[in-house]
Amino acid sequence: MNETVARPQFSSEVMRQGPGIRKAHMTSLVRVLNKEHGVKQLNILEVGSWAGASTITWAMAIKDLGLTGSVHCVDIWEPYFDLRANNAAIYQAMNSAADHGAIFQEFSRNISAAGVENIVHPTKGNSRDVLPGLAAESYHIIFIDGSHLYDDVCNDIIQARRLVVDGGIICGDDYELKIGLVNEATHRAALANSIDFVKDPSTGISYHPGVSQAIADIFDEVSVWDGLWAVRRNGPNFEKIDLSGYESGIPEHLRLGEEALLTERVRSELGFNIIRSRGKYIGCRHSLGTVDFSIPLDTLLQSYSRSDLIVATSLEEVSLRICEIKIAELNASEQSAPTIERLESQFGFNIIKYGARFIACRQSLGTVDFSIPLDTLLQSSSPSDLIVATSLEEASLRICETKIAELCASGTTAPAAELLESHFGFNIIKRGAQFVGCRESLGTVDFSIPLDTLPQSYSPSDLIVATSLEEVSLRICEIKIAELNASEQSAPTIERLESQFGFNIIKYGARFIACRQSLGTVDFSIPLDTLLQSSSPSDLIVAMSLEEVSRRICETKIAELNALERSAPAVELLESHFGFNIIKYGAQFVGCRQSLGTVDFSVPPDALLRSYSPSDLIVAPSLKEVSLRICETKIAELNAHKQSAPTIELLESHFGFNIVKHGARFIGCRQSLGTVDFSMPPEALLRSYSPSDLIVATSLKEVSLRICETKIAELSTSKQSAPAIELLDSHFGFNILKYGAQFIGCRQLIGEIAIARPLDTLLQGFSSEDFFVEQTREEVLLRICEIEKERLARVIAEGLDVNSSPETDFSQDSQRPFFHGHH
Structure with a gap:
């Protein structure tokens, strides 16, 4: 009996959820904790498990390294996408897969098939409800891959910060684009409309806006590998992780067919697709069709010609080799017999496209052997039977001239014949003893009208009446020649064909012009000769065929790449301003x-x-100009942000922090910062202050909690390192205290003060006449005397009893702050 071995099934993208290379990096994170930090028991929390692809990755990493531990999975396993905001097929497929509990059944089947059900513990529920009930510092790795909407990602990350052990890792999926690279308008709209996944128009990269924004708001920096992000907790801080020494393969349960997903199409050039795969750049000729990249590269290269499949280590190298192959092919094509194509027939001639040339062959010649070299062929035929031209228009013009010459030579004595034919857009009609040439664009012509009246209704160039076939043909030729000459004198038609290596290829009449894209818009109403004089030959290339212009683009590109390699200017970092680095790049400043x-x-x-x-990239000829343009860019961004900045409201104050409602966010600002400029973009604002001075959260409760955590950490640190406090003396209702190397004057009426707080914070809470700090005891005493002198002067001036002043009571030593004792 055949026994079928169950395997986890992740054959579709809906089940697999992301490329397998990310799962390889997940395995490396487990290895980091085990090898570098000696973790033997590993408890993992997974927020968002779906069909179990990542769950099995974590569980198998624990088993393969001989560790103990568990994977706790939290997921609703129900449809959760709003299809009105996210209507792509993948979301419909995911909602459908989750309907009626089907996806949880698939998850359970996969976990069982992988043999890890003993260490995987699923909890059905929303992470907002489940995570707050979990014990703090319980997990070594927390993986966040649930809802990708901003508020949900923020909630999951904030809970993860509480739940991860010191030295543990918080990581997540689907971080494709940093916030600094996105198009701001598209990004804001996506966040406002709860869109899960959007294409960024600035970079062309599709990304999850909620994930990018949440990471930017909560962490300073994170490590990223192919869309997987991670940070490691180090006390109250979170730091990046180095995986450079770890190379993990794609997990076995995802390996089938996954290698082919590790390819990315970079661009297309000269009939080749340029693919990035496994750290290499591969040029694949379009004509190969689908190439199976799951085959090892060495084997793959043996299956194809080296001119069809090109492997290089950089984009520049593969582009250069494509150019070289194309040039060789074009040269070989020019030396060998060109392709032959019959285009049309006119006045007993067939017009043939012969490579880049156009040949008119008189039909009476019969079959012409084009395998004979063209020079030989021309020698064996009359110039009036075989006409060579560089364009279709020129060939037609020369046929007309030949026909006119023949008609003139034959005279008009040729007998009339009953004949109906067409030439150059004219129908030739015999009506009685006369012949009429009617332009086809006229449509139906009413020949019941007498012929002497009919021409009055049409232009002489559209309706031609003659007494013989030869005469009407002659006049059609004359009209065609006049039209062709007029067309040649006026601007030819312009058609954009394709782009190669930063050049646009334009069909300009019978010619092909390559325009460097950096030239911007080129005015083709200017005569071509004038245009060429005003441009560099390497920026505007004129050729008679598409093949020739492609070859010359390649030659130009090769020369530029070689020159660049020889003479690349030195790059030097000069200074930084407003989030820009200013680079000296040769003679330019960037x-x-x-x-x-x-x-x-x-x-x-x-x-x-x-x-x-x-x-984002500003080039100028001087340091002064680039600095000016950076300032202008910054001013424009600040003004744009100011116009769309959210409303700001001061809610309350705690522990030296003001809590401000800033749009949908809640920000705790340390009062010692003074005035905070909320017109700045949030990302710039966060970069300008310490995370312990400016705290951003999604709710009032959360920001209050984090202020408390910051305060506890500061008090604990202050308690461990606060200088000793010593009561030195008392005068005029003031205690004089020695606090480390400083001296404090403190009015006794204030009562107890917690000097565990930083002195700068403490000073903000009292009047400068009640609490002050000096560098010497004598300075404190002098200040007390000055304060008392001013008080006594006020009391005397107002005729009050000096000893009854409410400001100071010298008789009660019990009101001295901190200490009691003799003077």
Whole structure:
């Protein structure tokens, strides 16, 4: 009897939920905790489990490393997408899969098939309800992959910060794009409309806006690998993780067919798709069709010609090799017999496209052998029988001229014949003894009208009456020649064909022109000769065929790449302002927005500029100008933000923090910061202050809780490191205290004060006449004397009893703050 072994099933994207390479990185995170931090028992919390692909990854990592532990899964396993906001097929498929509990059944089956049911513990429920009930610092890894809407991701991350142990990892899925790279308008609209997944128009990358925004609001920086993000807790802080020493393969339960998903199409050039796969760039000729990238590259290369499948280590290298192959093919094509195509027939001639040329062959020649070299062929035929031209229009014009010459030579004595034919858009009709040429665009012509009257209703160039077939043909030719000449004198038709290596290829009449895209709009109403004089030959390339212009683009590109390699200018970081790095790049100065990350300055400047928004990469000829333009960009962004900035409301104050409602967020601002400029974008605001001075949360309760946590941490730190306090003396109702290296004057009427607080915070809570700090005891005493002198002067001036002043009572030592004792 055959025994069927059950396997987890993740054959569809709906079940698999993301590329397998992310699951490989998840396994590496487990290895980090085990190898570098000695964790032997590993408790994992997974928020969002779906069909169990990531659950099995965590569980198998625990088992494969010989660890003990568990995977606690929290998911509703029910339909949760709003299909009005998210109407793509994948969301409909996911809601359908979750309907009637089907997805939970699939999860359970997969967990059982993987043999990990003993360490996987599912909890059905919303993470907002389940997570608050879990014990703090219970998990070594917390994986967040539930709802991707902003509020839900924030809630899950905030709970994870509470639940993860010190040294543990918080991680999550679907972080495709940093907040600094997104198009702000599209991003805001997606957040406002609860859209799960959107394409960013600035970068062309599709991403989850809720995930990107939540991570930006809560963490300073996170590590990211192929969409998986992670941070490791280090006391009250969270830091990035280095996985460079860990190489994990795709988990076995996802490996079937997954290798093919590790490919990404970068672009298309000259009939090749350029693919990025496994750290390599591969040029695949379009004609190959589908290529199976699950096959190892070494084996794959053996299956194809080296001119059809090109493997390189960089995009520039594979582009260069495609150029070289294309040039070789074009040269070979020029040396071998060109392709032959019959286009049309006119006046007894067939018009043939012969490579880049057009040949008119008189039909009476019969079959013409085009395998014979063209020079030989022309020598063996009359020039009036075989006409060579560089365009279809020129071939037609020369046929007309030949026909006119023949008609003139034959005279008009040829006998009339009953004949109906068409040439150059005219029908030739014999009516009685006369012949009429009617332009086909006229439609039906009423020949019941007498012929002497009929021409009055039409233009002489549309209706031609003659007494013979030869004469009407002659006049049709003359009209066609006049139209062709007029067309040649006026601007030819312009058609954009394709783009290659930063050039647009334009069909300009019978010619092909490659225009460098960096030229911007080219005015083709200017005569071509003038246009060429005003442009560099490497920016505007004119050729007689598409193949020739493609070859010359390749040659130009190769020359530029070689020149760039030899003479790439030095790159030097000069300074930074407003989130921009200012780079000296040869003789130019470049302002790069820091959120772009690493910018590849080996790319030619014009290509570099096309890759980024003008507000992210600013090029100028001087340091002064680039600084000015950065300022202008910043002012524009601040003004735009100010116009759309949310309302701001002060709610309450606690422990030296003001709690401000800023749109839908709640912000705790330490009072010692002074005035905070909320017109700045939230991301810029958070970067400008310490996380312990500016606390952002999604609710009043949460921000109050985090203020308390910050205060507890500061008090604990202050308690451990606060300087000793010593009562030195008392004068005029003031106690003089020595606090570390400083001296404090404190009015006794204040009562008890917790000097565990930072002194700068404490000073803000009292009048400068009740509580002050000086560097020496003598300075404190002098200040007390000055305060008392001013008080006595006021009392005397107002005729009051000096000893009855309500400000100070010298008789009660019990009111001295901190200490009691002799003076």
